[in-house]
Amino acid sequence: GESVGLHLPTLSVQEGDNSIINCAYSNSASDYFIWYKQESGKGPQFIIDIRSNMDKRQGQRVTVLLNKTVKHLSLQIAATQPGDSAVYFCAETRSVTGGSYIPTFGRGTSLIVHP
């Protein structure tokens, strides 16, 4: 079946380093992707999104890259800070009957930032 997944379940970095979190998707019909951050004991929080007609999108300290050829998505966090420690999920959205778009989440990657 088609699925969304993550390459690395845990990523440890030093404060100040750049972090790269990867995500593979297999549904070639997916046309919209979202990255979420989930801190311990809290619900997921939207970080950044990208549509399939784009290769790159930048936010504040975060960049999402999309490679449709290999169905790969990445989240880059510049100058990683201890507050960035969290679980990061990628999600693809699919259209269902009636025109609704529902996200399907990957497993998540735990980012640990060491001071």
Place this chain on the structure above:
Amino acid sequence: NAGVTQTPKFQVLKTGQSMTLQCAQDMNHEYMSWYRQDPGMGLRLIHYSVGAGITDQGEVPNGYNVSRSTTEDFPLRLLSAAPSQTSVYFCASRRTSGRKDEQFFGPGTRLTVL
């Protein structure tokens, strides 16, 4: 705005008991949904609603019922709890069912079924 609120934060049930997880949002969002999150797994969609009076099944609907009598509230009912329903439950809402609207999540309810 309080955003998306969920009650209770924690709950322990015995097998066979029933309960309702409450979810409310004060942002006048049309779209609301329930997810469950299990260790090492992503969020899985249980049920969703695109507006008051309209609900539909997600990926893992068995054992759960929902209703949407008002725009603000979207309760999730477990009619006969099973240990397999031990999980963390998240409610979410967004302005419409369109993909570009940001989805907001509640803080979650941690449910243990013994």
